[in-house]
């Protein structure tokens with residue numbers, strides 16, 4: 001029987017969680033990861049309505065780096081994180097306790113069924129930071145949008161960070177040397193993304209995640225694939241849908 005991309009991807013992240021002892025510096029190595037995390041968290045704090053919002057969910061939260069950082073800065077905000085790797089959730093929970101954070105919590109769930117596993121039924125903000133490239137089939141992407149829509153209030157927003165393809169959607173499937181692992185990832189273009197998201201969501205804005213202004217010369221080490229660029233994509237929910 002053929003193994004699905006989802007099973008292969010889960011194995012990649014499971015194996016990764018076995019060898020990582022802290023927040024995973026996966027994308028750019030530990031020095032750059034600290035900087036990119038800060039740029040990302042700053043953008044979220046400056047651009048999302050987190051002051052007035054009470055509840056936020058980060059899907060594919062990994063070891064919870066964004067959740068914990070945001071929760072420690074914005075004490076009025078309650079943030080949940082979910083990921084399908086149990087070990088990531090265990091680590092995030094132990095970090096939360098170590099940091100004395102009381103306004104965050106984590107649960108284990110897949111990006112295609114988190115609505116039924118979420119302990120909270122409505123959120124003001126949902127984020128998915130570097131997640132949807134691992135949802136490599138249209139069905140998984142559609143299930144993700146349905147789960148988000150189900151958990152969002154009418155005024156809520158959905159924020160994705162995604163390496164958006166300039167041309168055709170393309171899939172990477174190769175041995176990634178610096179991480180010593182097989183790597184599968186789908187770089188969607190805007191048209192293909194919207195053909196799935198359009199049922200439930202409207203695009204509010206798009207913005208480059210990393211720029212010369214926030215990265216300086218390091219930008220070339222961050223944006224390494226000429227066919228795609230890391231983007232923030234912000235959506236509102238279409239009212240008629242759920």
Ligand SMILES: C[S@@+](CC[C@H](N)C(=O)[O-])C[C@H]1O[C@@H](n2cnc3c(N)ncnc32)[C@H](O)[C@@H]1O
Pocket residue numbers: 006009013026059060061062063065066082083084085088109110111112128129130131134135
């Ligand atoms: C590149 S990491 C990003 C983690 C975190 N958002 C960050 O920016 O540091 C992708 C995360 O998505 C999770 N993930 C991938 N596919 C998933 C799925 N189908 N359901 C839930 N989590 C998934 C992985 O376990 C991993 O933690």
